[in-house]
Amino acid sequence: MKQKLLFLLLLVFSAAWSQNPKILKGKVIADTKDLGGITVGNLTTHKEVFTASDGQFSIYAKAGDTLLFTSVQLKTRKIVVEKEDFDYLPFPVRLELKVTEIKEVVVEKSNIDAVSLGIIPYKVKPFTPAERRYYTANTGSGLVSVDAIINTISGRNAMLKKEIAAERNKMIQERLGNMFDADYLMTEFKIPEDYIDGFVVFASENPKVAKAVKDKNKTLTTFLLGGLAETYNKMITDAK
Template sequence: MNKIFPLILLVISVTSYAQNTKVLKGKVMAATTELDGIHVINKRTEKAVVTEKGGFFSIMAQPNDTLIFSAVQFKGRQIRLEEKDFNEELFYVKLDVMIRQLKEVVINEYGNINSESLGLVPRGQKKYTPAERKLKTATGTDAQIGTNTVVGLDPLLNWFSGRTSMLKKEVEIEKKELFRQKLEGMYDEEYFVNTLKIPQEYVQGFIFYAVENERFTAAIKAKNKTLATFYLNELAVQYRKIITDEK
């Protein structure tokens, strides 16, 4: 009986949650006719949808959930849902158009942007193959020293333990490189330039900037392209402001 009671409570809790969750149908309104492609995300569940032509959308939610609306051409907005919002035929959301002018950029001014120039790795740092990295992580030293002299590694492990932080950093750098490759595979340069409004000469810099964001990389790791695109739009707004302020 003691084991059954918690199970009953769990079933009641899940049933109650399912009953409170409903489909919210809404429409985005703004001073433009281009209302498709706006990201709508439920902050609690992290589920996201994209508006269709005319600004229409449907998303699963419940009272007290917070919806986030984001697109490169609009100012972001967060709305906490109330019970009455679900009683309307359509939930209307007004967004303000983002008006931003980028200052003139100089071609190739940042042409040398890479992982070293952004400080992701020390300049001139040795790059290891996967096999070398495994050996270095396991031993903290080369397998041989001098001419065919094999070192007994066990007595030296503690001595080399001070390099743990460096090895961890190398692993993180490798992860960022993999995320960068995935990002370039998910979106082409035209998307960065025409949709996200990133100047062409800043695209690589923006990619390195994006893979530093943990929420974005978590979405990529989860293979959630809708959520990743939502975060990428947010990061594009931030990055455009950064490169504008640098001028």
């Protein structure tokens, strides 16, 4: 009889203890580096907390409570807390990025441009700094100057041409970085993290990639990078 009474008391205390809120430590996981400020609300207790910059959070909850995760850039998600969730260190919560659909905008052909408005002269080519230096060293005055002849003989023109090529290559690298971030290159092309910068330089020196990037053809650029990634990864393996 005493054993049965003790067993019943343990059940009562266990049930009561399980209904008391405890700190649930979790971490939001999403395909973005900005994981701070995500709202984590307990719809049962009406309490809210915000995630830290790395996505971690702590909130009082118990089994059966419903947690609501909301953010500007992430899809809203509800999760019902289970007893086992307190065993994770931390409890992982996967959120998806919101996809914003842009309505189609039709731009009709117009003869109005910077030239017609008088902002820039007719058919003026925009030069980069290196191109301006080369232009000035050769035909800046509109005539073939003595400086141009001297520059050609001394080899300065060759140096300026190299500067132009390096400058254009740097622009391609920057555009590649804007098209594909490091996480994408590591996930899709299996490029090791320490070799990301080297791969971008390697890819930018490929004429076909440079043209595809210049044409803003992301589909073709992605296809070309796939082939270059295989070559680059093999070079890394062979070098080890």
